[in-house]
Amino acid sequence: MTDNTPESTDTPIAYTALTKGTPVLAEDGTQIGTVEHVLQDSTIDLFDGIAIHTGRGVRFVDADAVGRITTGAVHTTLTAQDAEALPEPQGTEVLDADPDEFGGNGLSAWFGRMFLREHWMRRKE
Template sequence: MDAEPTPIAYTALQPGTPMRTSDGREFGTVAAVLVDAPVDVFDGINVDTPDGPRFVDADQIDRIFTTYVTTTLSADEASSLPGPR
């Protein structure tokens, strides 16, 4: 039996962590965690995908674990994400 993944804060998220859609499909890996430094607020994640870099807004992040990040995005939504800002 596989152990449940451990939830973590965005501050502990590491580059290379897999990113998943809401149905569990992997669509890329964490490139960088973005923080609005003046107010110390999580802004989102830049993601390396096969189609190039993409940006996932903090509002689109569902849960962050040690082994992957789940989003609220469908596969179609993930495929049409904007590039990093």
């Protein structure tokens, strides 16, 4: 007999292939939301997590809670109770990676690397 459950027919993919609107599932398979966007720094291949749309607004799922990503869904290790307690994204600004912002050997580059969060900049709207 062939197993046609979503878990057996979905092909695993990398986080870089995730698209907006992909279902996000709790560990029991119930849908807890849909992907809004992936939080990543592709220059250093860092997956931080995903922002998801839920019935209570946009929430953050940390990379540690993402079990596996397939063509059909993001399978998390969250229980339904964990999903209810997901935090809202922190801050009001959206940041993008900018590895060249504080590059070089100059004094301002050194201060940028020492006192600011390297690799991130404000997104231009």
